[in-house]
């Protein structure tokens with residue numbers, strides 16, 4: 001039976017938003033999810049997902065088992081000159097496009113009783129201490145009331161401006177670019193190839209396709225005027241990337257591109273909103289752990305709402321569990337990113353992986369969580 005009191009509104013239907021709303025709806029909560037886009041759609045993301053999420057997805061009956069997904073158990077790294085090294089991954093992961101995964105979870109959310117509004121953006125969120133309720137204004141000029149709000153709106157939104165979150169004032173030097181390809185590449189490997197100013201990930205996804213996604217520099221894009229020219233002038237300097245760009249079949253008419261990718265620390269609870277996924281903190285993409293963290297934090301937000309007896313208890317349960325699970329991972333991710341995107345340090349990182357694989361595995365372990 002659905003509870004009619006304690007309405008939960010979830011802002012943003014990426015992994016964190018979809019997972020938290022499914023968890024809550026399955027346990028009888030009245031949940032409304034608001035997503036500004038309409039499914040299915042592509043997102044800039046490397047689409048390598050750590051196996052730490054497997055048990056949870058299967059337990060909650062939201063694992064996309066209708067698909068054959070590549071299982072990924074090796075990691076290949078190259079410095080900016082194209083010198084490679086390869087190691088095995090202890091936990092590993094699998095590849096799936098966000099186009100397919102988010103659509104699957106969206107259908108599951110509706111199936112489990114989540115009310116979903118798509119194509120509508122939340123413009124403002126206000127909390128009234130007197131009534132102890134949230135008021136949300138939407139892009140269609142309607143206003144909604146809710147008892148609890150999960151902010152799962154991703155790495156950056158206009159809402160961060162209205163909430164005056166400190167990181168939103170800073171400009172980020174990074175851009176993200178994604179393609180789907182048909183190419184000649186091993187399907188059990190996630191690769192990370194460095195180039196000046198960034199790094200490029202490649203791994204298999206469903207239906208024999210591959211994802212190529214890189215974190216590049218806004219300054220270089222400005223300098224070369226177009227994504228294509230920047231790729232030729234910068235990424236192609238790594239001979240492995242030059243070959244891949246020349247020989248692969250690109251399946252998108254144009255790349256998916258985003259900018260303003262900020263890795264600064266954020267708070268997991270702001271203005272009584274439980275922030276989940278990237279809205280609470282974005283781990284550097286080289287860790288390949290952002291999707292697992294979004295799923296895990298969506299789970300933690302749902303669990304805090306289910307177990308806390310009142311607002312302050314819910315907020316404290318969530319903040320504590322979020323900090324225990326993710327704060328250190330995000331910090332290590334920021335430090336490790338310094339080993340990428342420059343000639344000298346990428347050669348150092350390659351040597352480190354080659355000669356001290358145990359140390360490299362420890363770094364990977366520390367930027368990932370345990371199966372949950």
Ligand SMILES: Cc1cc2nc3c(=O)[nH]c(=O)nc-3n(C[C@H](O)[C@H](O)[C@H](O)COP(=O)(O)OP(=O)(O)OC[C@H]3O[C@@H](n4cnc5c(N)ncnc54)[C@H](O)[C@@H]3O)c2cc1C
Pocket residue numbers: 011012013014015016017034035036037043044045046047048049050120121122123152153154155156157158159175176177201213214215261276277278279282283285288289290291292294
């Ligand atoms: C270049 C790059 C490569 C990456 N590669 C990987 C990888 O290989 N593996 C990995 O695990 N992670 C990777 N990540 C990280 C991963 O993509 C994110 O951590 C993950 O998508 C976060 O999920 P989320 O649910 O928090 O946010 P999102 O998936 O971004 O979802 C947020 C949703 O909120 C919606 N929204 C925003 N504002 C509003 C609003 N006001 N009202 C309504 N809806 C709103 C958006 O439309 C969006 O659908 C990568 C990130 C980048 C930048």
